[in-house]
Amino acid sequence: MSESVASLRHKISSAEELESVVRTMKAMAASSISQYENAVRSLDDYYRTVQLGLAACFRENRSPGVIPPLKKHQQIPIAAIVFGSDQGLVGQFNEIMVEYAVDALQKQPGKKTVWAVGARIHSRLTDIGLQPLGGFALPGSINAIAPLIGDILIELEARREQGLIEQVYLFNHHPVSGAVYTPVSQQLLPLDQSWLLHLSEIPWPTQNLPEVIGRREQTLSALVREYLFVTLFRACAESLASENASRLAAMQRAEKNIDELQNDLNRSYHRLRQNGIDEELFDVFSGFEALKNEAGL
Template sequence: MTDSIASLRHKITSAKDLQSVVRSMKTIASSSIGQYEKAVHSLDDYYQTVQLGLVACLSANTHSAELGRPLAIVNRSQKNVSGAGVIVFGSDQGLVGQFNEAMVEFAVESLAKLPGEKTVWAVGERVQSRLLDTALKTEDSFALPGSIHTITALVGNILIELEAKREQGVIDQVFLFHHRPESDSIYRPVCQQLLPLDAAWQRNLEGIHWPTNNLAEVMPNQDQTRRAFVREYLFVSLFRACAESLASENASRLAAMQRAEKNIDELQENLNQTFHRLRQSDIDEELFDVLSGFNALN
């Protein structure tokens, strides 16, 4: 009986320690969600500004129908290339529920509908390990940023890698797969075509209303200005995808920690009830022994 009570004491102490860890991780996840969501919202205005700059470039170019090829950053001598580069954002750390599994399942299902060969880069070790279990051709993974300030370096490395594969004639399309946060700590997987910047992309831009009655004028060099806006468009698209993925990851971790905290509370309640029951039984047994000895003396 004493060994059982000692074992329960140890389990109760361990449950309290685990609960403290879970609460700390909840706090970290909550604060991280805030900074990444703030970064996403702050990018909205900048993204809109870049789109308006591209709208101005399109309206200023009398040969806008030909704009898709130079904007697509595809070598004209490689028109027969039909490969796709795929960037899949996941997590480096665990305790995120089905975050990585849901992303890999969505990516595999979506890529199965696309023709041609696919080259996949993972952003995050955990999602990389899940992708290795699929039939997709995977390259070395990118390290996931630990904060907003390190996303810029990641985006630069991704663009360099994509440009290298483009120069080698391996890819002519680029797709982004990531989770997008929604209300109440909910997220969903999404797919975005980053390249080429084709006619459909240009039609979407043409549907954007210019905010003033003044006509936009691109100067002094239209081609140079247009390419600068394209670079910013690629950068902000990747940056926002990464920030949205990190916000979703922390939302998933927060939900997982909330479930874990609930389970720990239930476990503690059961352990405490069992401990008090065994302790009371032990006390009753000791009292019975005292009464039995007293009766024997009488």
């Protein structure tokens, strides 16, 4: 009996330690979600400003020529950047993204080139036969996103100049609310007529007509670089916010399971303790009765 009680005490102690770890990870995930979601909201305003700047440039000269198209091939080389996770405890985060990206890419003709952002999604893509050309490690903080985006843009530009890619798509999870997220995709390149049409539909916020000061080509080139940077930055930040939302949901489920386990262990512990006390009282009572009988009382 005493060994069973001691074993339950050990299990209860282990459950309490595990609960402490889960609560810490839950707090870290909640804090990270807030950090990345705030970054996304801030980027929305800046993204809007860049779009307005591009719209102003094209109001003066509507010729596309933003990023000139490569020589046309029978099959347009397609590249995809897939954002996943570098760490565990994220449920089906990577599996959902891989399924979504593969389904979307299969609908596109031409040769596919894939870059994986995150070690775990890299292995998932490899397992299904879609071998990534390269991989990038996910940043661990907001400040580390910018260097990652710089590396991705350099890689894309090098491949594009070689004529190895033409269209570029982004795949990432988008946070919806709380611990809910959904996979999304968007075309990053080329900046074609459909992209220009979308810009032309953006209403100017004031009654004053915009005017580009200085050389339009330089301004346009700078705005395009910012547009590509912000689009990639936002996709990465949304993915990281969704990853932490998935981890938060996993920690909430783990915390609930631990609470149920602790309740079961505590009930078993108190039941064993009470049985032990009852047995001790029964032994005392039996001894007292035996003494009474010997004394002839």
